[in-house]
Amino acid sequence: MTINELDSMVYTRPDSLTDVSTHYCPGCTHGTAHRLIAEVIDEMGLKDRTIGVASVGCSVFAYNYFDTDFVQAPHGRAPAMATGVKRVYPDRMVFTYQGDGDLASIGMAEIVHAAARGENITVFFLNNTNYGMTGGQMAPTTLPGQVTTSSPNGRDVETQGYPIRTAEMLAKLDGASYVVRRSLHDPKNIRLAKKAIRTAIEVQMRGLGFSLVELLSICPTNWGKTPAEALQWLEEKMVAYYPIGDYKVHPAVAEIK
Amino acid sequence: MARELMKGNEAVAEAAVRAGLAAYFGYPITPQTESLEYLSRRMPELGRAFVQAESEVAAINMVYGAACTGQRVMTSSSGPGISLMQEGLSFIAGTELPMVLIDVQRGGPGLGNIAPSQADYNQIVKGGGHGDYHPIVLAPASVQESVDLTVLAFDLAEKYRSIVAVLSDGSIGQMMEPCELPPMQPLKTSFPDWAVSGAKGRERRFLTSINLNPAMQEEMNLRLMYRWQEVEANEVRYKEYYMDDAKFAVVGFGSTGRVALSAVRAARAEGIPVGLIRPITVSPFPSKVLEELSKQVEGMLVLEMNAGQMLEDVLIATHGQVPVEFYGRMGGVCVLPEEALREIKRLVKGPLTTTGHPRDRWLNRIAKKN
């Protein structure tokens, strides 16, 4: 057995990912998140029962990469669209995949109310502190002082307000069953993120209600950093503002874990 | 089947249920709310999906998601709510999905009022969302017609993978009339080959309205346009009254068409040779019918509860071949039968002209009176 064959045995493409290269920038954690979700879909045997909802942002073409049924929502409206799909097909696994501009700015009403309704869907929320797709503008998650193309002097909280800690906020809603934050900056955290993704989907498949995993992510292109520098910045700056943790674990969910 | 006395909004809701409505999403707004309230009880009773959304923005996107499954889905709203739905409607059109929209028009612009109006004709007929697309728009004039057109709306939506709007107004939504409801159809159990359901035993499917390749997006636009030509060729519907020997024609849709009919009957009783054309499909508009008519009659009168929105379509259809006059009320004020009769008499008396714009003559008459 050659080394290559060995490699391909321990690290193959999940069935739930299509065999194409993505349009994501080198080092972007969107790819990591896609892979983790696809691995969990494979492991849980849900590939033929999954309907994904893509949002507007760099992940708008997520449907090109997941080998499952998919629909694509207007900017911010993925939780509403997912509600529509799920109410017609309550036994399917329905998930949304949204960026921070999409979910925490234009789509804040839809995510809050999907959570408040205890909508039995799973949300993957990629927080990279900026609007990636449109070229790195300030997002609701942009850190105080952080330079973006629309906060060129650094986010001034006096005039541009404070970042929103979405997971903490949604956790306050009675309808939310599982709301956690994880990070994608190193292998250990990636493993923990995968566990949370698995739990979130379990929550849905057991009919336990709304689940959301916020994933701290990088956008090296718009941050003007190399992927390695970006991961370091995430660990140092983002984790400090957005602590990794479990913000809502309904007692019924705690039993799964 | 027995006729029942029903309120317009409730009759429409029950008609949708019987047409096989699987999922309804809506938000309260007068004068449409009874549909939402009715379905909040009726849908769960039948084990079907009902969600009172957090806004019309959410409601239309819930419809969007549910429509992706190929099931029969609907929302209803009015004025400001319809405005909020426009982005979603454009996405639904861009994804070529069937859905039914009930628009119970109210007075505007702005928050306006809850009285009947027809001022959203342009918004609905011309496709208020961005991009090139045409919804099919059906305009009922009674509770019975609301019921019948709601059922038809679901069939047409599926046939053409299109948005079908039932363009009603506060008077039809709120009035109670006897009506006959359609038989109960079961929910659909087989779905078209574009619908998502989970890729069991087949290739995955995805539904999207984005296409970064302009040439391919143009293809999609062309497909929509050719489909629309088919709609125009096959789905034009209208009613005509007393037109056989008519020398003058009134054109009005929805409840104004109904008021116009009373006026036409009164005029006939006085020996005036006038008839009525009431478009049922205001989109596709019965342009050919009006063009033909423009060769038959000496003058036309367009009546609307707006400032002459359908009027423009009449002018395009008749392209100066016949004198056209206009009379409208706005802001939630209805055209009364006696006003309509007075306008018919004004038309018959003349002078008639094909120059200038009918809207300007109408506005000038009002200005002179004040």
Ligand SMILES: Cc1ncc(C[n+]2csc(CCOP(=O)(O)OP(=O)(O)O)c2C)c(N)n1
């Ligand atoms: C209604 C509407 N407004 C604005 C846009 C433009 N737009 C496209 S992507 C995007 C930002 C997405 O940022 P985010 O959700 O953070 O995702 P990322 O690209 O960073 O992954 C914006 C504003 C749009 N498509 N629709």
Ligand code: SF4
């Ligand atoms: S712009 Fe940022 S978020 Fe988008 S693909 Fe590139 S690195 Fe990733």
